[in-house]
Amino acid sequence: MTDPANPLGLAGFAFCEFTSPDPDTLASQFEQMGFVAAHRHPTKQVTRYVQGRINLLLNREPTGQAADFRALHGPSASGMAFRVADPQSAYDHALAEGATAVDAAAGTLGEGSFPIEGIGGSYLYLVKAGADLYADWEEVPGWREAAEQNNVGLDILDHLTHNVRRGEMRTWSSFYGRLFGFEEQKFFDIKGKATGLFSQAMIAPDLAIRIPLNESKDETSQIEEFIREYNGEGIQHLALTTDDIFETVEKLRARGVRLQDTIETYYELVDKRVPGHGEDLERLKRNRILIDGNVGDEGILLQIFTENMVGPIFFEIIQRKGNQGFGNGNFQALFESIELDQIRRGVVKVEA
Numbered sequence: 001m002t003d004p005a006n007p008l009g010l011a012g013f014a015f016c017e018f019t020s021p022d023p024d025t026l027a028s029q030f031e032q033m034g035f036v037a038a039h040r041h042p043t044k045q046v047t048r049y050v051q052g053r054i055n056l057l058l059n060r061e062p063t064g065q066a067a068d069f070r071a072l073h074g075p076s077a078s079g080m081a082f083r084v085a086d087p088q089s090a091y092d093h094a095l096a097e098g099a100t101a102v103d104a105a106a107g108t109l110g111e112g113s114f115p116i117e118g119i120g121g122s123y124l125y126l127v128k129a130g131a132d133l134y135a136d137w138e139e140v141p142g143w144r145e146a147a148e149q150n151n152v153g154l155d156i157l158d159h160l161t162h163n164v165r166r167g168e169m170r171t172w173s174s175f176y177g178r179l180f181g182f183e184e185q186k187f188f189d190i191k192g193k194a195t196g197l198f199s200q201a202m203i204a205p206d207l208a209i210r211i212p213l214n215e216s217k218d219e220t221s222q223i224e225e226f227i228r229e230y231n232g233e234g235i236q237h238l239a240l241t242t243d244d245i246f247e248t249v250e251k252l253r254a255r256g257v258r259l260q261d262t263i264e265t266y267y268e269l270v271d272k273r274v275p276g277h278g279e280d281l282e283r284l285k286r287n288r289i290l291i292d293g294n295v296g297d298e299g300i301l302l303q304i305f306t307e308n309m310v311g312p313i314f315f316e317i318i319q320r321k322g323n324q325g326f327g328n329g330n331f332q333a334l335f336e337s338i339e340l341d342q343i344r345r346g347v348v349k350v351e352a
């Protein structure tokens with residue numbers, strides 16, 4: 001049965017694929033973040049890392065799409081996958097709506113898979129919901145025990161963002177709209193001291209695939225800096241959920257994962273911004289966790305961002321307590337803290 005509200009039967013992100021000229025560093029970063037190697041591709045140098053219900057692939061192939069992508073972008077996210085009810089018909093629909101076909105054989109899932117061209121030349125794979133993608137991959141012995149030992153409580157890939165070139169916001173919102181029926185959620189207009197960005201949150205009909213799109217307003221903002229460093233448009237951050245952000249963040253800190261700092265004064269305003277939040281303010285402050293929303297209809301969310309980890313790509317740790325937003329109030333705070341860092345580094349100049 002086809003659900004008219006979700007005709008392609010979208011069912012969440014299946015995986016995000018990374019590649020790097022220094023894959024060992026990337027592998028140890030995944031492990032530091034609580035992932036473990038679970039499966040290896042039978043013929044390709046691709047490893048599946050798992051934590052909770054999150055799948056990250058690490059592609060070390062010497063040739064093919066990921067190799068080309070890595071040559072162009074350095075450490076980068078070379079692909080991602082959506083789960084759909086029927087990959088062939090979702091693929092046909094995408095092509096009919098203007099998607100660009102790519103060489104399946106050059107991609108991780110190989111001949112017979114259904115990739116289309118995604119952001120910045122990455123591959124966007126359409127895979128069968130409910131099927132075991134790794135059924136014929138080699139299992140890493142003892143990975144389940146290792147996963148139990150190493151996890152930090154991360155569970156779901158909640159959303160991932162794209163940084164797009166100036167003037168390309170509509171290209172990408174209509175790409176996801178036409179091909180997959182995504183709708184526009186929140187629009188943000190963020191202003192810093194000297195730079196700014198627009199952000200358009202897109203949500204798929206399954207309500208599980210969420211992709212905020214960021215576009216710079218000027219030539220020096222952090223979005224433009226990303227595009228320069230990354231040598232193109234791409235995935236800026238991946239947000240991973242936890243049921244206990246305090247525990248997750250404390251474990252990550254103990255392992256040396258570097259998290260973005262927040263100005264001290266942020267915490268003086270928390271009780272006023274989110275009255276009755278019921279969180280341990282001292283522990284929040286000690287860990288530099290951000291809070292947003294309200295205790296009423298909207299609900300609360302807690303979040304924190306890592307420093308750049310895979311080239312300019314970083315991760316977000318998020319705990320949703322009813323709130324389905326992206327931390328509207330924190331968006332501005334985060335933008336300002338990165339801009340402050342850009343000003344310190346001399347990338348952004350502020351008129352005296």
Ligand SMILES: [Fe+2]
Pocket residue numbers: 159161237239316326
């Ligand atoms: Fe986010």
